[in-house]
Amino acid sequence: MSRKFNALKLNENDNVAVALRGIKEGEWLSIQGDDEKIQVMQKIPYGHKIATTFIAKDAKILKYGECMGISTEEIQPGHHVHVFNVRGLKEEERISSLKEVQQP
Template sequence: MTRQFLILDKTDNVGVALADLPAGSILSGSGLAESVRLKQDIPAGHKFALSAIGPAQPIRKYGVCIGLSTEAIEAGRHVHVQNIESMRGRGDRS
């Protein structure tokens, strides 16, 4: 069976789709503590929430914060530019 997703670090709260994943898919294994049902289609290479993420909470990928959520994100939702504020290159935040 081909791997469908990747979790890069045990502290990450997002997974990365390794193929186009349709809404309704139930993902398990590969480092997940609990299975995740996708709420939206997730394109290959894109992120999805492994668990609920509150507003203004860190988005963790590679074991580091890559940005802050701009809204509440349910487990299984697409995590992308529509709901993340990047922290890179900002002088007002570190």
């Protein structure tokens, strides 16, 4: 019997996963290649991000292995990661982030 996954982690370094369908509060994340047990603490709409680890305030949100924003508050595992708790990168942060990725 094949296992069905409800979220996708796009890079092993990511601290978020993407919901492959709407996920209800109380469900457990099932991420391919990841055996970690994370209970979803809030309803997560299809395509939205879920924290897979604790994310401190002002920490990088990593998706695709790259910084896609900065947290504006602490985010616990299993919580929704979206515009209400993430801000976009400032130009200097974007440039710095790109330089980090390009270094060997």
